[in-house]
Amino acid sequence: MTERRIIHIDMDFFFAQVEVRDQPHLKGKPVIVGGKASGRGVVSTASYEARAYGVHSAMPMARAHQLCPNGYYVTPRFEVYRTVSKEIMDIFKSYTDSVEPLSLDEAYLDITELVRPDLPASQIAQFIRRDIFEKTKLTASAGVSYNKFLAKLASGMNKPNGLTVIDYNNVHETLMQLDIGDFPGVGKVSKEKMHEHGIFTGEDLYHKSERDLIFLFGKRGHHLYERARGIDHREVKSERIRKSVGAERTFSLDTNDDEQILGKVEELSKMIERRLGQLNQSGRTVTVKIKTKDFKNMSKQKSLIAPIKESEEIYQIAYDLYYEVKEADVPIRLIGVTVGGLEDAFYRNMTIYDYL
DSSP: OOOOOEEEEEESSHHHHHHHHHSGGGTTSOEEEESSTTTTSBEEEEOHHHHTTTOOTTOBHHHHHHHOTTOEEEOOOHHHHHHHHHHHHHHHHHHOSOEEEEETTEEEEEOTTTSOTTSOHHHHHHHHHHHHHHHHSOOEEEEEESSHHHHHHHHTSSOSSOEEEOOTTTHHHHHHTSBGGGSTTOOHHHHHHHHHTTOOBHHHHHTSOHHHHHHHHTTHHHHHHHHTTTOOOOOOOSSOOOOEEEEEEEEEEEEOOHHHHHHHHHHHHHHHHHHHHHHTEEEEEEEEEEEETTOOEEEEEEEEEEEEOOHHHHHHHHHHHHHHHOOTTOOEEEEEEEEESOEEGGGGGOOGGGGO
């Protein structure tokens, strides 16, 4: 069996780097890209200068202002980011057809079969990084390994503008030294639970039996057992299946006004209808999510017999779900609507006679 050669490319602080490129006076400054520069939005990306102050992605902008009051706050330009992303993805596809985008700024590439086997995978990764910089003037970090988990892990080990290879010679040592929080799927709650059981590093995880890990973490225990040994059988999937379409909005002030909130729900429903139309898809589940003033997340979902795509239908279901999930006297800061269980909209218009 041929050993797989996987590259994970991750752009360095992508949104912020684009802004620095287009506004040279921002170079070397703490740049924070995020919605609503004063207060209510969240950080999309922070430059490394801003991260030195403790600012990070998904942080409330109000908190970012507290940590970095003299930062340079920039409103996102998503159309620009999407354009640059397409240029980067085109470069990936010039090397291999097996490209699995994870977001606008990162992707897996499987170069096992489609690229010259006489060249080391690390050299090909360097070529890709060179091409990205020549085309976009942006830097990227790359991880190279024999599976997806290790390649993604490697890409984050020498940022920014770095290249790391994890192979059979260094995989065990690398994983043993890893902080347990750096393993995929280990969030804050899982990390605390692991600490309670004496698991602080990859080496601690490695010495736990598969049975013990399954007892502690359920099905995830099996995956944790494999990851501690550098095992990952997932393939690079060039055609990723979209599972849902959603949108959310943060209010400028916490609100308990049903009319104002439902106005946003209607607006989001129309946005989702447009996106579903572009994808020629419809969905069988609707989910409403709210975030309260205390940052408590709550959601409610409804599964449907027939798929829907029109905004009126989405809104009506979301309307009912909103009243089911919302606590009457608790103001909210964010409302979100998602349509999932997607399928081709073509089938939505078929009748029984079309199948005969």
